[in-house]
Amino acid sequence: MNKCKLKALILTVGAIFMAFLMVNLNSQAARMDMVDVSNNNGYMSTAEYTSMRNEFGVKAVTVKISEGGTYKDPYASSNIANVQSAGMYINGYHFARYATKAQAIAEADFAGQTAKAAGLPVGAVLATDVEAEEQNNQSKATNDRxxxxxxxxxxxxxYRADIYTSGSWANNKMTIKGKTGWIAGYPFVPAGKKWYTNNNAWQWSGSAHFRISYGGFDVSQLYTDYYTAGQKSTVKPTNKGAVKANNKEANKNASKPYTAAKWVKEAKAYTLKTAVKLRTGSSTSSNAITILPAGTTVKTDQAIIHGGYRWVRQPRFNGYGYLATGPASNTLEYVKSDVTHTYYTVKSGDSWWAIAQRNGLSMTTLASQNGKTIYTTIYPGQRLVVR
Incomplete structure (x- = not known):
């Protein structure tokens, strides 16, 4: 055969194969069936949830209810009401801190009472989120119990029960039976392969973005009807073209593979430039042991990136204390107090310029701290960080 013709044939066959592969990958793109929302996402309006449904095909939302034995998510009540107003299925989850059976029962009572008070309807799923250091220190048998x-x-x-955990923990740190479980595993390219098909749900990204919502979100594909009230979902998006395009984009921009955070050795002395809370655990919801004043020298032995912060551990005579050295991206060797934000809800007629002027900011700064540019369109009901 003529070499030029052979080369052309090979190129043509290759092009056909690549086209087939892309169609196949697109047809197998991971779906954005469910979103989970916590206090990190701030106040979420009905308009935001409606956009998720109509433009992204989201069927169900699972909101954080509580953590440990004392923390109540301040946005749980509004999230539940607004998800229901948007016509989607609503569920909840509790971030577990238990290490014993007695603690597990006590946390379940706390979570159940908190969920009732927040308006989570009977029949919804209230999952236990099991991924903390407390469970990492236990045996598989203890975690199962x-x-x-x-x-x-x-x-x-x-409420109906389920377990959320990472793929590396499932059936290693705890047993996850078939047709149960909500498992997190973040492949670099989710399209083309379905993960954890024997479970209720697969959380495939922790950084999905929605058109009118601030920040990144965890999104999951559902394999059963467990998180849609035990019935086939009746939620129908109004813009199927947008759903297809947005889903494809989300798959393309999925985050890097999931890796569990680990403590690393860090023998260091910090001199505090501001007062900071020393806590019982590496979470802003952990109880404060004391408030260390500015000028205090803190000697640490380990560090970890967890919950959006960089934490260090201080050995104490009766255990350990934990303090944040800043956001997860901050490697500076000084300690900041807990970060809090002030939000502004966009009103009709608002602009980047008007909002920036009212809050003493430049338009560029305002847009940047919200992960946007001054050319990004903003919408009434959207929440922006202004401080």
């Missing part, structure tokens, strides 16, 4: 106790107790409040 504690999870079973939590789920049995939560059903007394009329």
């Amino acid at each position: 504690n999870n079973a106790a939590f789920m049995k107790e939560i059903q007394k409040f009329g």
Whole structure:
């Protein structure tokens, strides 16, 4: 055969194969069936949830209810009401801190009571989010016993139970039976392969973005009807073309593979430039042991990136204390106090310029701290960080 013709044939066959592969990958793109929302996402309006449904095909939302035995998510009530107003299925989750059966039962009672007060309807899923250091320090048998106790107790409040954990922990740190479980695993390219198909849901990205919502979100593909109230979803998007395009874009921009945070050795002395809370755990919701004044020297032995912050551990005579050295991206060797933001809700007629002027900012600064540019369109009901 003529070499030029052979080369052309090879190129043509290759092009056809690549086209087939791209069609196949697009047809197998991971879906954005469910979004989970916590206090990190701030106040979420009905308009934002409606956009998720109509433009991205989201069917269900699972909101954070509580953590440990004392923390109540301040946005749980508004999230539940606004998701329901948007016509989507609503569920909740509790971030587990338990290490014993008694603690698991106590946390389930706390989570159930908090969920009731926040308006989570009977019949919704109230999952236990099991991924903390407390469970990492336990055996598989202990975690199984504690999870079973939590789920049995939560059903007394009329909620359906499930376990959320990472793929590296599933059936290693705890047992996840078939047709149960909500498992996180973040491939670099989710399209083309379905993960954890034997479970209720696969969380495939922790940094999905929605058109009128600030920040990144965890998104999951559902394999069963467990998170849609035990029935086939009746939620229908109004813009199927947008759903297809947005889903494709989300798959293309999925985050890097999931890796669990680990403590690393860091023997260091910090001199505090501001007062900071020393806590019982590496979370802003952990109880404060004391407030260390500016000028205090803190000697640490380990560090970790966790929950959006960089944490260090201080050995104490009766255990450990934990303090944040700033946001996860901050490697400076000084400690900042807990970060809080002031938000502004966009009104009809607002502009980047008007909002920036009212808050003493430049338009560029305002847009940048919200992860946008001054050319990004803003919408009424959208929340912007102004401080």
